[in-house]
Amino acid sequence: MFKNKNQPSGVDTVENAKSEPDKDQPWKELGLKQDEYESIKEILNRRPTSSELAMYSVMWSEHCSYKSSKIYLRQFGEKVTPDMKKHLMVGMGENAGVVDIGEGLAVTFKVESHNHPSYIEPFQGAATGVGGIVRDILSMGARPVAVMDQLRFGAPQDPDTARVVHGVVDGISFYGNCLGLPNIGGETVFDKVYQGNPLVNALSIGALKHEDLQLAKATNPGDLVILFGARTGADGIGGVSVLASETFGDEGPTKRPAVQVGDPFAEKVLIECCLELFHAGVVAGIQDLGGAGISCATSELASNGGKGMKIQLKNVLLRDESLTPEEILMSESQERMCAVVPKKKLKDFEKIVNKWEVEYSVLGEVVDEDRLYIDWGHEEIVNVPPRTVAHDGPVYDRPVEYPKYQDALNADSSSKLKRAENETEAAAQLMELISSPNHADKSWITNQYDKYVMGNTALAMPDDGGMIRISEETGLGVALATDANGKYCYLDPYVGARQALAESYRNVAVTGAAPRAVTNCLNFGSPENPEVMWQFKQATAGLADACQELGIPVTGGNVSFYNQTGETAIYPTPVVGVLGVIDDVARRVPSGWQDDGNNIYLLGTTYDELDGSAWAKDLHNHLGGRPPNVDLQKEKELASLLYGATQQGIIEAAHDVSEGGLGIAILEASLRFNVGARIWLTELMERDGVDLTAALFSESQSRVIVSVGREDDVKFQALCEARDVPVLRIGVTDKENQAVDIQGVAKLELEAIRGAWAGVLPGLY
Amino acid sequence: MPKIIVEIMPKQDLLDPQGKAVANALVRGGNKDISGVRIGKRIELHFDREVTEQDIEEAKKQAKEFLSNDVIEDVVAVTVEN
Numbered sequence: 101m102f103k104n105k106n107q108p109s110g111v112d113t114v115e116n117a118k119s120e121p122d123k124d125q126p127w128k129e130l131g132l133k134q135d136e137y138e139s140i141k142e143i144l145n146r147r148p149t150s151s152e153l154a155m156y157s158v159m160w161s162e163h164c165s166y167k168s169s170k171i172y173l174r175q176f177g178e179k180v181t182p183d184m185k186k187h188l189m190v191g192m193g194e195n196a197g198v199v200d201i202g203e204g205l206a207v208t209f210k211v212e213s214h215n216h217p218s219y220i221e222p223f224q225g226a227a228t229g230v231g232g233i234v235r236d237i238l239s240m241g242a243r244p245v246a247v248m249d250q251l252r253f254g255a256p257q258d259p260d261t262a263r264v265v266h267g268v269v270d271g272i273s274f275y276g277n278c279l280g281l282p283n284i285g286g287e288t289v290f291d292k293v294y295q296g297n298p299l300v301n302a303l304s305i306g307a308l309k310h311e312d313l314q315l316a317k318a319t320n321p322g323d324l325v326i327l328f329g330a331r332t333g334a335d336g337i338g339g340v341s342v343l344a345s346e347t348f349g350d351e352g353p354t355k356r357p358a359v360q361v362g363d364p365f366a367e368k369v370l371i372e373c374c375l376e377l378f379h380a381g382v383v384a385g386i387q388d389l390g391g392a393g394i395s396c397a398t399s400e401l402a403s404n405g406g407k408g409m410k411i412q413l414k415n416v417l418l419r420d421e422s423l424t425p426e427e428i429l430m431s432e433s434q435e436r437m438c439a440v441v442p443k444k445k446l447k448d449f450e451k452i453v454n455k456w457e458v459e460y461s462v463l464g465e466v467v468d469e470d471r472l473y474i475d476w477g478h479e480e481i482v483n484v485p486p487r488t489v490a491h492d493g494p495v496y497d498r499p500v501e502y503p504k505y506q507d508a509l510n511a512d513s514s515s516k517l518k519r520a521e522n523e524t525e526a527a528a529q530l531m532e533l534i535s536s537p538n539h540a541d542k543s544w545i546t547n548q549y550d551k552y553v554m555g556n557t558a559l560a561m562p563d564d565g566g567m568i569r570i571s572e573e574t575g576l577g578v579a580l581a582t583d584a585n586g587k588y589c590y591l592d593p594y595v596g597a598r599q600a601l602a603e604s605y606r607n608v609a610v611t612g613a614a615p616r617a618v619t620n621c622l623n624f625g626s627p628e629n630p631e632v633m634w635q636f637k638q639a640t641a642g643l644a645d646a647c648q649e650l651g652i653p654v655t656g657g658n659v660s661f662y663n664q665t666g667e668t669a670i671y672p673t674p675v676v677g678v679l680g681v682i683d684d685v686a687r688r689v690p691s692g693w694q695d696d697g698n699n700i701y702l703l704g705t706t707y708d709e710l711d712g713s714a715w716a717k718d719l720h721n722h723l724g725g726r727p728p729n730v731d732l733q734k735e736k737e738l739a740s741l742l743y744g745a746t747q748q749g750i751i752e753a754a755h756d757v758s759e760g761g762l763g764i765a766i767l768e769a770s771l772r773f774n775v776g777a778r779i780w781l782t783e784l785m786e787r788d789g790v791d792l793t794a795a796l797f798s799e800s801q802s803r804v805i806v807s808v809g810r811e812d813d814v815k816f817q818a819l820c821e822a823r824d825v826p827v828l829r830i831g832v833t834d835k836e837n838q839a840v841d842i843q844g845v846a847k848l849e850l851e852a853i854r855g856a857w858a859g860v861l862p863g864l865y
Numbered sequence: 866m867p868k869i870i871v872e873i874m875p876k877q878d879l880l881d882p883q884g885k886a887v888a889n890a891l892v893r894g895g896n897k898d899i900s901g902v903r904i905g906k907r908i909e910l911h912f913d914r915e916v917t918e919q920d921i922e923e924a925k926k927q928a929k930e931f932l933s934n935d936v937i938e939d940v941v942a943v944t945v946e947n
Contacts, residue, residue, distance in 0.1 A: 221936040334878035359936055361875075377910035420878060433880065 111425055112150040113479045121147055125452050130157035132207020151474065151481040154426040155395040155489055162661050164392050165493035168627035169659040176654040179644045184653045187612055187616055190613020195236045195316055195388065196306075199617045201681045204310050205570055207578050208240040211250065211303035211621040211677050213660035217336075218300035221359045222267020227275035228362040229302040231434055234279065235388035238371055239437070241314035241378050242306025246554065246568050247276050249286040249302055250582050250621070250675045251545075254295030256537040256864055261271040261290070264298050265865055272302075273548040278364035279371070282557045283549035285565025287582060287675075287720045290537045296665030301675050307570045314377055316387040317404035318440045321468035323384055325398065325409055328453055328460035329370050329436040332393070333419035335360040336432030353519055353750040366435040374437060382448045385440035385808045395429045395489070397438040398463075399472055402486035405440075408471040411464035414483070418493035425476045440466060447609040447778045451669035469550060488597035509591065512724030514716040527846035529719060530763045531856055533797070536718040539760050540860030541771075562772065564607040564756045565680070567688050575684035581607030582678075584623075585759065586671030587712045588727035593635040597642035598730045601759055604648060604678040604802055608756035609739035610804055612689040612746035613680030618647055620657035621677050625669020627661045643674060646815050649732040652678070687745055691755040693807045696835035698752055698778060701816070702762065703738060704803035705826050706784060708794040714760045715797035727856035734802040734825075737742055741805065741823045749818070750812040757803040762794035766831075768852055770840050776850055779842045787828060792845070867912045869924040872942040873933045874905035902934055905941070916945050 116123075127137040130153065138154050140148050141843045148156060162168060177192060185191070189206055190198035193271050196210035214229025226249075236242045249272050276283050286303070294556045308492055318325065336358060377383050385405065387397045387555040394416070402409045421430070441449050446462075453460050467473075472489065474482035520526035533539055542561065551560040558577055559567035565581035583603040589596030601618065620643065625632040647654055664669045682688065693700070711725025745751045753772075757765040770777050781795045790798065808816045820827040834841070875881045881903050888902035891945045910924055921943065 185884060224937065280935070330880070333880055357876055357878050357937065359879075361880040361882070361937060363880060363885070365886070366882070419880065 104742040107256050109477060109479065111476050111479060111481055112351055113481055114149055114483050117147050117149045123147065127153060127157065131161060132157050132299050134225060136160060139494070142404045149481050149808055151425050151429055151853065152484055154429050155399065155482065157429050158395055159399065159489045162627065162747070164396060165841055166659055166817065167494045168498050168661060171497055171637065172637055175640065175644040176647070178550065179293065179648045180653050181648070182619070184651050188439045188653055189313065190240070191370055192656050194656065197617065197619065198240055198313060199572065199655060201578060201657065202578065203571060203574060203576055203581055205307060205508050205576065207305055207307050207570065207679065208237055208242045208620055209300050209303065209305040209580065209679055210236055210656050210675065211582065211675060212236070212658040213621050213623060214300050215297065215623065215660055215663055217359055219264065219296070219298055222264045223271040224359055224361050226268040226271030226300050226435055228360050228811055229300055230272055230275040231362045231367050232390045233302045233304040234281070234367065235390065235437070237304045237306035237389040238374055239314065239316060239386050240306065240308065241312040243375055243527050243534050244281055244304050244306045244371065245554065246282050246305045248284055248566060248582060249290045250584070252294040252299035252586070252673060253290050254298065255292040256290045258295060260295070262865055267283050268298065268300055269548055271547050275362055275364045277550045279368050280553050282548050282551050282553050282560065283546070284551060284557055284560040284568065285581065288542050288545055291585070292584065293670050297380045297602065297663045297670055298672060299351070299623050299663065303582060303677055305568065313376055313546070314383065314386050316401055317385045318401040318407050318409065318466045319405035320384060320442065321407060321466050322443060323466045324383050324441045324443060324446060325411060325463045325465060326439045326441050326449065327416060327436060327463050328439065328458055330363065330366050330433055331417045331419040331459065332428055332433050332436070334423060334427060334431065335434065337427050337430050340758045342858040350389050350417045360434050362416060362434045366368040368509065369456050370435055373453055374529065376452050377439070377449065379547065380448055380452060382441060382452065383447040383778040384442055387438045389436040389438060391432060392434070393431045395431065399486045399489040401438065401440060401479050402492040408467045408469040408486060409464055409473070410467050411474045413476050414476050415461045415463050417459055417461050425481055448492050455498065464695070466646065479636070486631060496635045496703060498627050499630040499635045502634055503610045503631040510726055513724055514710045514713070517716060517720045519791065522790065523845040526796055527848065530796060531848070533714060533760055534716060534764060534767055534853060535856035535860055537860055538718055539714060539764055540574045541858040542861065544861035544865065558688045559611055563691040564609065565611045567611055567613065567682065567685055569685045575686050577685035579608045579611040579613035579682060580677060580679040581790060582675055583607065584673045584675040586673040587717060588725055589639060589672040589674060590723070591712050591725065591727045593638035593672050594642035595727050595857050596672065597639040597799060598646040598732065599727060600674055600676040601643055601650065602644045602732060602735045603756065604676050605735055605739060605819060606756050606804065608678045608680035609742045610689060610691065610756050611680070612687050612743070614743050615652055615680045615739060617650050618654045618676060620654060620674060622657065622659045623663050623670065624661055625664045628670065633668050638675045639672055642678065646732055649738060687746055687749065689754045690772065691752050691753060692769045693775040693777060693833040694773050695752060695809065696833060698807040698809050698833045699813060699829055700805060700807050700831040700833060702784065702803065702805050702828050702830045703820065703825050704734070705800065706762065706788045706795060706798050706803065707788055708790050709798045709800045710794060713797060713799045728799050728801050729802050736824055737804055737823045738804060741819055741825050745816060745819055750808055750816050751806050752809060753807045755805050757805060759799060761797040761799055769805060769839060770850060771854060771857065774839070774850060776834045776837050776839045777831050778834050779840065781830065781842065782844065784828055784830055867914065867916045867947045869910040869916055869921060870944045871908040871910065871924060871928040871932055871940065872905060873908070873940050874903060876937055876939055879920050879937055916947055921945060923940065
């Protein structure tokens with residue numbers, strides 16, 4: 101209480117670092133390698149202070165520095181042609197990519213992983229995953245308009261899966277619904293390979309006017325650095341306690357929580373507050389606080405602007421006064437933002453944040469030096485070049501090795517599996533597949549999410565892609581779809597990644613939108629395993645090549661490594677999201693038949709491709725062989741056909757044929773609006789030379805089923821011919837008969853299909 | 866009625882959004898001296914007979930493993946009212 105202000109506080113200062121160069125530091129416990137610690141000393145010409153060590157260790161972690169993936173991610177930038185960039189306003193490297201959609205409007209979108217926190221604490225982990233990606237979108241100057249989630253859970257019957265499923269779904273719906281954002285789609289897959297390591301990827305989309313674009317950089321010396329939003333507490337800093345104990349020796353490490361708790365209502369206020377700040381033009385640069393907290397925000401803002409900063413860490417508003425400077429620097433407390441504000445705008449800034457009752461404090465200012473100075477009271481605890489923290493972290497070219505199991509896996513094809521011997525067996529297999537957890541109705545999950553809040557949702561689950569109206573005047577909108585087939589990627593990561601792009605591209609095309617840009621979330625095992633690194637190398641090459649072939653750029657994304665249970669890595673799961681643009685959402689195409697007597701066409705060719713299929717895995721528990729062939733030229737022609745036909749208003753419904761094959765696609769299109777169909781497959785089997793099992797279950801790519809009004813038949817066939825897309829009439833829609841009548845195979849009553857399909861998830865959870 | 870009372874609080878270090886919201890409302894309502902609020906939960910386990918030592922042991926176990934989420938909550942008290 102009567103402490104002299106100039107008494108040393110006991111923190112490790114730059115002064116100490118110079119005077120006690122040989123002090124033992126817990127770099128190892130913080131996850132740094134010996135050579136990384138040595139290079140920090142080299143950069144600073146002395147040992148780091150414990151605060152500097154905290155910053156470097158967290159910013160040089162795999163999660164923040166992309167040290168194992170960087171050399172492969174470069175190709176997403178290198179394999180981009182000027183033509184691909186023409187709609188790109190902001191590319192990779194910022195908080196999220198920004199794409200011009202015309203009419204002076206732009207959208208920003210990105211997908212990020214929150215896998216590990218969601219296993220430890222599913223509810224808060226998934227909730228803060230949504231909160232984090234929404235702040236990324238917000239920091240580009242955009243109003244968040246929708247979210248989507250890509251989920252992978254363990255075996256459906258495992259008791260721990262129920263814990264994770266309930267927590268994750270509740271967490272997503274809690275945070276998203278409280279924010280008032282529609283959740284318009286995503287994926288849910290069950291496989292025991294994700295048992296100890298579920299995947300929770302969160303995607304958000306935001307809309308902005310061109311002139312509202314914000315960037316995360318501090319370029320003007322003298323501008324103020326302001327932290328605002330929630331107070332800083334001991335969230336998500338479990339690991340740093342080791343530092344605190346090193347510094348303060350006496351009472352041993354305090355147990356700090358490794359998880360964060362989110363507050364969506366605080367985030368909602370923060371969104372409105374930020375948007376008002378942007379529109380008032382009082383902010384020169386902005387960064388959200390996520391992983392690595394203040395360490396990341398200060399060093400990145402400074403490094404991006406090529407300037408430095410002088411920060412007084414005692415100015416940070418705390419929830420808990422016992423936090424040490426190291427903990428403050430690393431805290432991952434949610435709902436915080438860091439703004440760079442010109443001094444003369446401070447009054448305006450204060451007026452706006454006070455109106456929203458958002459707390460703020462001025463931490464310091466931008467300086468015209470290549471230095472980040474952080475003081476704790478009168479003592480200097482950080483003095484580093486910001487670039488070395490934020491961008492010039494270590495880069496590894498990790499060993500890559502062709503997996504030992506790969507050849508045997510590829511040789512183990514599905515040809516030995518028992519095919520349907522007759523029509524009755526084929527029908528039984530189809531019913532079994534539609535009632536397996538991976539193909540059953542997911543509305544038990546999606547019904548917990550708000551899909552239509554804000555009134556701009558044009559399409560949502562269970563359609564192939566989500567669609568949001570951006571301009572209420574003209575109807576201009578965007579469609580978004582995400583896909584990743586871990587099984588295909590396991591069989592061949594290069595082809596699997598291309599397929600993920602092809603499928604999400606196709607899923608956007610079937611909605612009637614023109615695909616324009618890509619985001620990704622690359623979920624893999626440990627990069628220290630050379631076989632996993634080989635998967636990563638192949639998958640990134642496949643995706644970058646495929647983007648170039650389709651002519652759409654990657655705008656940003658995220659890498660999540662170390663997804664494994666013990667020594668067993670997950671299937672490589674590169675989630676790929678494609679964004680498309682549609683001039684008027686009134687022209688959207690749903691995924692199910694609506695009118696009676698319309699012709700049903702199958703576009704594309706069916707090959708005998710059952711390796712890695714749902715038929716093989718979910719019915720025969722077999723995974724081996726080669727994934728289906730991917731021909732991107734065909735995908736392009738197919739997408740262009742769908743776009744052209746939608747523009748002319750010819751297509752009534754369009755549904756992607758993917759997992760589960762044509763059989764599942766037909767059932768889903770019928771269940772969508774409860775309109776049956778009469779289907780004949782003999783012509784298809786003859787034309788493509790496949791048997792009934794392949795006709796129903798093959799997962800050949802570049803295929804879509806569409807329904808077209810009789811009056812447009814000639815026009816539609818001509819369009820297909822002009823683009824050289826194989827087209828075959830395989831049935832008609834039938835509103836009278838409440839059934840899917842696959843002629844010569846079985847007549848499946850819609851009620852019976854729905855019964856088998858809709859009750860699965862509610863029965864399990 | 867004999868009962869065991871389990872009291873659970875959010876971990877001290879973690880954000881408690883509910884407590885924060887209530888604290889703000891109290892302060893707005895004029896209680897300027899209240900500097901913070903934390904909200905936990907009280908769970909009563911009822912019995913039709915006297916509570917035994919064994920019941921208390923079992924309740925402590927359930928409190929830790931089932932009634933609370935030890936990632937984000939602490940069991941602060943297990944008491945008996947016979």
